[in-house]
Amino acid sequence: MSEQASSALLEVNGIEVIYNHVILVLKGVSLTVPQGAIVAILGGNGAGKTTTLRAISNLLKGERGEVTKGSIEYRGERVQDLGPAELVKRGVVQVMEGRHCFAHLTIEENLLTGAYTRRDKGEIAANLERVYNYFPRLKERRRSQAAYTSGGEQQMCAIGRALMSNPRVVLLDEPSMGLAPQLVEEVFNIVQSLNANERTTFLLAEQNASVALKYAGYGYILESGRVVMDGSAEVLAGNQDVREFYLGMGGDGRKSFRDVKSYKRRKRWLA
Numbered sequence: 001m002s003e004q005a006s007s008a009l010l011e012v013n014g015i016e017v018i019y020n021h022v023i024l025v026l027k028g029v030s031l032t033v034p035q036g037a038i039v040a041i042l043g044g045n046g047a048g049k050t051t052t053l054r055a056i057s058n059l060l061k062g063e064r065g066e067v068t069k070g071s072i073e074y075r076g077e078r079v080q081d082l083g084p085a086e087l088v089k090r091g092v093v094q095v096m097e098g099r100h101c102f103a104h105l106t107i108e109e110n111l112l113t114g115a116y117t118r119r120d121k122g123e124i125a126a127n128l129e130r131v132y133n134y135f136p137r138l139k140e141r142r143r144s145q146a147a148y149t150s151g152g153e154q155q156m157c158a159i160g161r162a163l164m165s166n167p168r169v170v171l172l173d174e175p176s177m178g179l180a181p182q183l184v185e186e187v188f189n190i191v192q193s194l195n196a197n198e199r200t201t202f203l204l205a206e207q208n209a210s211v212a213l214k215y216a217g218y219g220y221i222l223e224s225g226r227v228v229m230d231g232s233a234e235v236l237a238g239n240q241d242v243r244e245f246y247l248g249m250g251g252d253g254r255k256s257f258r259d260v261k262s263y264k265r266r267k268r269w270l271a
């Protein structure tokens, strides 16, 4: 995959993450995010997707988690040496799972909180207009309290807020969660436009493999804290195990990786 060969923006090398000093959750995860790519981390509940994103944005401490082995580099610098706010300033921003808009603030006030690392009012106003260009729905709803907006609008607001810090790379946790299929496509289309027009890099964690593989260029499959497979979206989408367990195709009509066949797959992947 040519994207993977270009210069790496993020490099995760064999990280282990432990919560509460005892719970080993990531067991040597490595991945590369090239500049300008859309990379997906796929996997079921509890595979370690969120933990991987939190490790990259240095947000584990608040969860009583720590990276105990390996390293994470952003443009050649160790992220473990940088605080979360410093990372935002340098262009790494995370959109949390579950959206986390401030319910009592309007959409516009929420967006403006994303510019907290910046001072130039003119630039902030220009950035707000740029966000509204990508998310016309947010412009329509700019004066509405976030609490009274739909799930899709809140997801857009969370992404828009992240864009207000002018990021180079956005870590997106489960952008499709709780959204109707049409809205999922709308959100992913915007991600694609941002990637194409602004060269914003995305690392997204998704359980919805079919939509993620449609928009990402490259994917990593995480199972029980380990990367069990990686490849271009095309290669993954054509892989029999991925089709059967993540895309719900084939496999004599079984619909989910969670069914009984997962034992066989685990044996094959973890052997």
Ligand code: ATP
Pocket: 019, 020, 023, 025, 043, 044, 045, 046, 047, 048, 049, 050, 051, 052, 063, 064, 065, 205, 207
């Ligand atoms: P989901 O889609 O369900 O969020 P995930 O792939 O993002 O799944 P993580 O949230 O990273 O997975 O969780 C990986 C494992 O770590 C799970 O077993 C989870 O119970 C555990 N875990 C996550 N956060 C904590 C925490 N703060 N303290 C202890 N264990 C945690």
